[in-house]
Amino acid sequence: GLFVWTGWVEFSFVYYAKRFEVKGLIENGEMVTKPEYLIMPSSIGFLGVLFLIYVLGNNSNCPFFIWFQKRLRIFSKIKEIPTEKNPAVVTFAEFIAILWTFYLLLLFAYDKNFFGDRHPVTYIIAFGSLFWSLYLFMRLMTFNQFAYSLRYSIPTVIIFWNFVEILGRWNLMKEIWLEPKQYSLEMGLLLLIFTLVTSYSIFLGFKPKKNLQ
Numbered sequence: 001g002l003f004v005w006t007g008w009v010e011f012s013f014v015y016y017a018k019r020f021e022v023k024g025l026i027e028n029g030e031m032v033t034k035p036e037y038l039i040m041p042s043s044i045g046f047l048g049v050l051f052l053i054y055v056l057g058n059n060s061n062c063p064f065f066i067w068f069q070k071r072l073r074i075f076s077k078i079k080e081i082p083t084e085k086n087p088a089v090v091t092f093a094e095f096i097a098i099l100w101t102f103y104l105l106l107l108f109a110y111d112k113n114f115f116g117d118r119h120p121v122t123y124i125i126a127f128g129s130l131f132w133s134l135y136l137f138m139r140l141m142t143f144n145q146f147a148y149s150l151r152y153s154i155p156t157v158i159i160f161w162n163f164v165e166i167l168g169r170w171n172l173m174k175e176i177w178l179e180p181k182q183y184s185l186e187m188g189l190l191l192l193i194f195t196l197v198t199s200y201s202i203f204l205g206f207k208p209k210k211n212l213q
Contacts, residue, residue, distance in 0.1 A: 001095030
């Protein structure tokens with residue numbers, strides 16, 4: 001999902017932003033919003049179509065969409081739709097939809113025609129995302145099934161990343177991953193930690209389970 005979003009979606013916006021010479025948003029001599037992100041909000045209509053598909057014609061078992069389905073009094077009919085689906089494809093689609101949604105949420109929040117990066121709404125999004133992700137993380141720790149945990153972890157991380165992105169927008173932290181060559185030590189440590197965690201997870205997966213009987 002991440003490769004598709006970055007390779008197909010983001011770079012298509014990058015291409016057309018450069019092709020039509022869209023200028024980035026510059027404040028105090030610093031580019032705060034790249035050209036491709038200035039045109040990305042134009043995709044809000046397509047996201048709305050996807051939203052309608054999930055709400056009106058899809059039994060995704062997602063609490064977010066179920067809430068709307070119950071308010072529209074269509075949940076009883078929607079839940080009768082067969083739910084036998086490819087979990088990988090469902091997770092892929094959910095990843096794209098969630099990432100797309102929060103990209104647009106932040107871009108609209110940053111836009112001074114709507115709110116602005118110092119507007120109270122942006123503060124609500126930042127700290128709301130922080131506390132929401134902590135709640136999701138605590139729930140995540142109670143799950144025993146790996147597949148469901150993996151699927152649940154995706155929105156948890158993306159929602160938490162809203163907080164990180166806004167901190168970077170406020171210049172309260174340095175986004176070192178945007179300049180990896182200048183922060184090779186830090187990026188190397190992150191890679192090492194990721195490798196160790198991944199290796200440990202794989203080891204646990206192959207470790208034979210004890211027979212408790």
